[in-house]
Amino acid sequence: MSNELVEPDGATPLDPGEKEGLRFAHITTRGELDQLEQANIVEGMQWLKKQKNLDILSEGFVRDLHKRLFGQVWKWAGTFRKTEKSIGIDPIQIAIQLRQLLDDTRYWIEHETYPPIELAARFHHKLVLIHPFPNGNGRHARIMADAMLTKLMDAPAIDWAGGHKLEAMNERRDQYIAALRAADKHDFDKLFEFVGA
8 A cells, every 4th residue: 555645534543564464555546545444334234234143342343343444445444553543542441441331332322411412422432542453443432322322222323424425635524533632631521512412
């Protein structure tokens, strides 16, 4: 993959070693990579739709879902990152922080701490903030949040894209990134507005 790949704002740049994990050496542009990843995501979503009685709030499921969504494109899919990024916690803390988030989320659901869509937005934000994987964290976290809504809370999925592609640079993506950055500072209003809460 070319080092000249232009990452959209808010995307996590890959280290050279992570780029070597690409299963297709002929990929040289962001567009080609996006197409491959999207095809893999479609297959992963089909798998997810067929699953019943999932332990969604487990580290195993978090990893497995990432592998199902990106494993045909990246050799490291489903494996926690080992390098520092411009976003995300220290890699050594990933498993600990993820366990805390999953336990907190289980408590929130059981005690109806937040309305479902607000709970999903908070979960999504924290999972993106942890940034468990080298790449694909935003897409993975959105799918995780939707799986919680539809499979655990009998609620509709969030319309994250709002008719746009969040992977591409556009106004909707700008709103999404701004909402996540505001939530990083404990201001969730923009994120709740973004998801329609």
